[in-house]
Amino acid sequence: MPAESSSTMRSLDRAFDVLGVLEDSRQPLRLSEVARRAGLHVATAQRILNVLVDRGYAAKEDTGYTAGPAALATAHAFLVTNRLSQVALPVLQELAATTHLAASLYVRVGSARVLIARVEGRNPLRYQLPIGEKLPLHLGAGKALAAWLPEPELDTFIKETAPFTRISGEQITADELTADLRRVREDGYALSLSERVLGVAAVSAPISTPDEVLGALSVTGSSTELTADDHPHLISEVRRAADAIAARCP
Template identity: 45%
Template sequence: MAEERTATSMRSLERAIDVLEVLDSSRRPLRLTDIARRAGLPVATTQRILTVLEARGRVERDGHEYRPGVALLLGAHAYLTSSPLLTAARPVLHDLAASTGLTSSLFKRLGASRLVLARVQGTTPLRYELPIGERLPLHVGAGKVLLAHMDPEQRRALLSPAPGAGAPADPAVDPVVDHEQFDAQMDAIRAAGFSQARGEREPGMASVAVAVLVDGSSTECAVQVAGRQEELPVERVPALSVEVRRAARAIAQQLP
């Protein structure tokens, strides 16, 4: 009986997290039926979960639509102030931005996306806003250097989500790719030790990224420098890759 109660409690927790992840992944408020469909849950179950989350401030409601609630900032703040990764990365990113004049960022993979964890502006501010916690795709920009360190089967699973699983496919996050060509590109990035992008996500912008290798192999994070293409000409890439590689090593060496 106790085991059954524990299993039921765990399933309830998983369903609540599923609902929060649906709301996290949406850029607009959602109706109850949309949340239930994307989470793969009955409408009545979804309603009960939303009621509890709303009472705890984790969800907010405007009329018939729901969005993430302000209380989620409590967990985000706790992570930002206590994470050993961020403690190690912040001074390194400041030094990297100062030495290159480019905006330096730290990304961490979460499932099939990457999240902005820290950012230090370069000499020239970027043309676009990219707030901490922003969810970005893996198949462009700094995400590629993370994919390059995965085996092909894992990459394909991430880039080709099962139809009907969770939220509908978003081409910006769940791309349809030629896997053979993409695998060849990933092999080249892994051999070079860095990735570079020019106008892939934002027109006129360029970047160089390196994976943070923990224990020589684990790659959940990446360091990137980015700026306007005129600030980051092709001939500057080799020297920048050395500096970004040095920054990635400095972060990895400070992690427990």
């Protein structure tokens, strides 16, 4: 690769690193903090931020830098053109009506999952989960995506993730995470209780074609709504709905 092309690609990678830092932050960040989290020299981070601010992908406030409004336009373009979210919506609506639980659709982005569609159930959850929210792969519905990672990528993911502690206080080792994901892959679904949010249970399944995993479908409710007696029926409903979505995707 020519030196100029290599330099351009390196600059592009760094710009996406800075964007990722801004996406993951819940508050404005000082220049030095952006540089530290992105692993860049302060001067390099400043040059990138200047371009991102000019293009609207970053914004500068008195207290620091945040993600910019142009990201919303990009997200909107994705939602109105993405085939998966379009075909999934009626299935999500039917699943929420049938189970009375919140039905959600996630796709994997790197080592995270992103919510791209959601239909509330009969009793909305006590916490808000907006479209576009990035959540971990090793908890809840994320396991229905992580379990199908290619082996080398899966090994790296487990090493970088474990050990960790679930919101319930349960500590999970790398071996336990490996066994959990292997079980998800063998069973074709993930069942979680108080993993990311206390008192919240979820049943999730991959949306799979013969060539790839397109996303994950999940129903979520309080542990009082989603009891052990309900699990077989909910697992069947979620897997059926996931297969219906996959069948509608070319």
